Amino acid sequence: MTRPPLPQDETTRLQTAATRHLWMHFTRHGSSPEDHVPIMVRGExxxxxxxxxxxxxxxxxxxxxxxxxxxxxxxxEAAAAQTTELEFMPLWSYAHPPAIELAERLAQLTPGDLNRVFFTNSGSEAVETAWKLAKNYFRLTGRPTKHKVISRATAYHGTTHGALSITGIAGLKQDFEPLVPSTVHVSNTNAYRAAELTAGALEVQDQQSLERFGIWAADQIALAIEAQGPDTVAAVFLEPVQNAGGCFPPPPGYFQRVREICDEHDVLLVSDEVICAFGRLGHMFGAEHFGYQPDMITTAKGITSGYAPLGAVLASDRLMEPFLEPGAMFGHGYTFGGHPVSTAVGLKNLEIFEEEKVLEHVQQNAGAFRSTLEKLLDLPIVGDVRGEGFFYGIELVKDKSTRASFSAEECERILYGFISKKLFAEGLYCRADDRGDPVIQLSPPLIATTEDLEEIEQILRSVLSEAWSLI
Incomplete structure (x- = not known):
């Protein structure tokens, strides 16, 4: 299906205004011609x-x-209807029906006793809130020295100062130092690089070695807690499938061992599901998909399918208890957190999930997505294909036998200079990234069909085949 272009004078006006006034996020403004800002005008x-x-x-x-x-x-229409009824009301000691009803609905969907919902505007704010809540909880329960956070290398948890401190990507942090102290980073679960992560002690070759790697990776959290002192560590922040670095799934048994470690040391387990919740892995929550029970879930993004900004921290009843004492208060909030329009959209979003059996669709097609992408393993530039549900990463290499990665110069020239631009030119919007090793990330809408997934593979095959000639 084609769409008519905007009139040329309107396109020119938008380009000029964009280059003069719009400061885009995570964008190298000096690297593109002034008249070449991609401007999207319609989606269907x-x-x-x-x-x-x-x-x-x-x-x-x-x-x-x-x-x-x-x-x-x-x-x-859900957003418009709520706007005409009540366009704004903060949740600062007051409430409104859509926030109440969405909180109730989320509590029904979450695993275990995560029955308390604190609304934010974004994923970064949700992570920020969860860390502050963990510190406040331990202070109110007589353990004020428990304030540190354990997270994983290369993991992305957001851009606010606290969330950025938890993030494990040095390149994103150095321009904003000094950051919030008290964060420690341990190994991630990149099984493709297990030999490197374990200094040659483990190489994943079969199911048994994968399970051993998972226990090894989980035990790095225990070692970090013990090194810092269990009386100083408040929480562990982990994504069900780690995003940055290229979609690292947890090995079998990993989260079960992490849960044991957290219980042993009285440390809160925060499941950062800004990406992995709301069907991305085929379940409403990633913790449910992998069978573990967190103390908090941080989320955003898919909670409204992007039709309005909204995030949330889903917390256990235990964490709420000290705040129910007379005079107690969690001194934290956001003006627009739990906005009436956003929460009304969130309710409608969940209603559609159920009516249209979105989770079932992902579960039924996840295997086809995996097998479709795994066809690309016959290309010499494709080293690994990994992920879950509708969330995959393709790691690129210049030597399959040694798993040699790109140099910094090759990332600039091939990944950014060619692959990223060529994929877009061929009609595929996705992410080419080198936070870690060079990867292409794919996360299509959950309504994507097998035909859509095959089209993605065909574009990738064409572009990656051409990219190999540049190495």
Whole structure:
């Protein structure tokens, strides 16, 4: 399906205004011609259209967000209806029906006793809130020295100062130091690089070695807690499938061992599900998908399928108890957290999930997505394909036999200079990234069909085959 382009004078006006006034996020503004800002003007289903009328398949769901796809009138109507009823009311000692009803619905869906919902505007704010809540909880329960956080190398947890401190990507942090102290980083679960992570002690070759690697990785958390002192560690922040670095699933038994470690040392387990919740892995929550019980879940993105900004911390009843004492208060909040329009959209989003059996669709098609992408393993540039559900990473190498990665110069020239631009030119919007090793990340809307997934593979195959000639 094609869309007519915008008139040329309107496209030119937008380009000029963008280059003069719009400060885009995570963007190298000096690296592109002034008249070459990609401007998307329409979305429908799994597709996007730009000012030139060109169609793209959205292989990233916006930014791991557009679960139900673009252009849904039912979600837009839910937002409009709430705006005419009550457009704004803060949750500072007051409440409104959509926030109450969405909190109740989320409590019904969460695993275990995560029955308390603190609304934020974004994933970064949710992570920030969870850390502050952990510290406040231990202070109120007589353990004020428990304030440190354990997270994983290369993991991304957000951009606010606290969330950025928890993030394990040095390149994102150095321009904003000094950051919040009290964060410690341990190994991630990149099984493809297990030999490197374990200094040659483990190489994943079969199911048994994968399980051993999972226990080894979990035990790094125990070692970090013991090194810091259990009386100083408040929480462990982990994504069900780690995003940055290229979609690292947990090895079998990993989260079960982490849960044991946290219980042993009285440390809270925070499941950072800003990406992995709301169907991305085929279940409402990633913790449910992998069978572990967190003390908190942080989330955002898919909670509204991107139709309004909203995030949340889902906390256990135990964490709420000290705040129910007379005079106690969690002195934290956001003006727009739990906005009436956003929470109304969140309610409608969950209603559609149930009516259209979105989770079942992902579960039924997850195997086809994996097998479709694994076809790319016949290309010499593709070293690994990994992920879960509708969330995958493709790691690129320059030597399959040695698993040799790209140099910094090759990342600039091949990953960013060619692959990223060429994929977009061929009609695929996705992410080419080198936070860790060079990867392509894919996270299409959850409504994507097998035909959509095959189109993604075909574009990738064409571009990656051409990219190999540049090595």
């Amino acid at each position: 289903g799994v597709h996007l259209w730009d000012t030139q009328g060109r169609r793209y398949i959205d292989g990233l769901a916006g930014l791991f967000t557009s679960q139900l796809g673009h252009g849904r009138r039912d979600l837009a």
